[in-house]
Amino acid sequence: MLRPAATTTPQRARLLLIAAFAITGIVAFSWMARIPSVMSALGLTAPQFGAVLLVGSVGSVVTVVASGGLLNRFGTVRLFAFGTVINALGIALMGVGPALASVWVFTAGIIISGIGGALLNVSVNLESTRIEQALGRTVIPHFHAGFSIGAVLGSLIGAGASSLSIPVGTQFIAIAVLSGGLRLAALRTGLVLPGRSLAAHTDGRWHVKLRAELSAWTERRTMQIALVAFVAAFSEGVANNWLTVSFVQDFAEPEAIAGLALGVFIGAMTLLRVFGSRLIDWLGRARTLQLSLIASVVGLALFGLASSAGLAVVGTALWGLGAALCFPIAVAAASDEPSLAAGRVSVVASMGSIAALVAAPMVGFIAAALGAQHSMLVVLIGLLLALMVSPRVDPPTVGLPLDQPLSRS
Structure with missing residues (x-):
């Protein structure tokens, strides 16, 4: 074994x-x-x-x-x-x-x-x-x-x-x-650190086990963090699937140049993911997330409204920098209470997977009417929603429960 x-x-x-x-x-x-x-x-x-x-x-x-x-x-x-x-x-x-x-x-x-x-x-x-x-x-x-x-x-x-x-x-x-x-x-x-205990056995009835395993889906803070994860994965998925199409169709650039533009997005993300950890330690999760989301908003708007390929590349780079740390911050926030981290991280991962699933077809449907460049601006709605709940990624105040259900204020 x-x-x-x-x-x-x-x-x-x-x-x-x-x-x-x-x-x-x-x-x-x-x-x-x-x-x-x-x-x-x-x-x-x-x-x-x-x-x-x-x-x-x-x-x-x-x-x-x-x-x-x-x-x-x-x-x-x-x-x-x-x-x-x-x-x-x-x-x-x-x-x-x-x-x-x-x-x-x-x-x-x-x-x-x-x-x-x-x-x-x-x-x-x-x-x-x-x-x-x-x-x-x-x-x-x-x-x-x-x-x-x-x-x-x-x-x-x-x-x-x-x-x-x-x-x-x-x-x-x-x-x-x-x-x-x-x-x-x-x-x-x-690869795996030793020491994580498995969950204790609960009442053997299937509905009791199911309720325990799905309880993270009813927690207000967990779902707010999951919203951040959804938007982060959706934003990255839209860029991965549609940037090259937009540069070819909307800016009449050859496929090789379009591929380089996608490389600018991925390169910007990679650069900040390598060196951005200290930024999170310095500013904290919430402020770093807020700066990231604002950078994404500005970069995406610049790309979506650009009249030239050069300006669109600048927007693409800023968008990539903004997208870099959002999902990692959401994952870290979901694990603030180690004993319940498995369920909460699975919620965050689930929302990321769902976002990746719907990103390409949703933008494709809008692109049929508006074109690829302008259709990608739909991501702005999600970025603004994530900005509204961004303070929730910081560790909760000591003494307050982490598992506040959605039914409570």
Whole structure:
């Protein structure tokens, strides 16, 4: 059975978790870079492919909603191991599907990889909070910087495989094997800090257990933090999916320039995630979040109303800087009470997953009427809502309950 390394330290766990986040970025973006090849092999139009992705995402959302209870029952080590194996199997099937020209096999792969990815997602986010608490300083943004770096590497891997005419099936199966092996190796060598107790058994009746596991969804502060997470993931998802489209369609720039513009957004996020931890320690969570949201508002407005590609790139950079720390701050805020962190972090992760699911189609629907550039301004509504609840990410005043239900004032 896999167990945490007995000699692990918070610093070792931090480095291994950064690597785990980077692997997730590589896996996700290496296959996304081959989407045109996948669509061609499966004979799918853009709307049909979007429908396949939508169906596949349902398994991910359902799993991540239930992940708080799964964490409490099985622990981080087992859940991470299960997620690793399931995700690798799904990625491999996603490669087999195009090789066989089978939409059904590919869809099954999307569903299975999404379930595994959801288990991994909540495991690593919870572990990031435990490592931050063990070190006594802000480090959660470093993990998300690892993901951003992995995203860049994954895009390069996908582009390289495409230029070398490597079949999608070969690439996906290789990525599945390598990512699975590296994740399990990280788990064996100290990724998870020892010492987190599983939840005590409660009344055996199913409805009592269900109520306990879903209680975080009724807490006012948790849901306000989850709103921040939703907006952060929605903002990042819109940029990832629509920036390149906008630069091509609205500014008549070639695809290579559009790709560089997306690189500016990801690069700005990565830079601040690497160096922004001290900003959070200096200003506190709420003030840092407020500055981040204001930067996102100004940057997005500048992009959305720009009349030239140069001005749009400036707005894109400011938007990326603003988006960098919002989700990491939400994850940290959800874990202020360690004994209840699993359920609360799973709520935050769930809202992030749901936001990623709805971002592309929602903006796509508006873009049909307004164009990609102006449709992305819808994110401003969410950013302003997040700004309204931003004070809630600071630790609550001593003596006040963290689990205030929504029905109370």
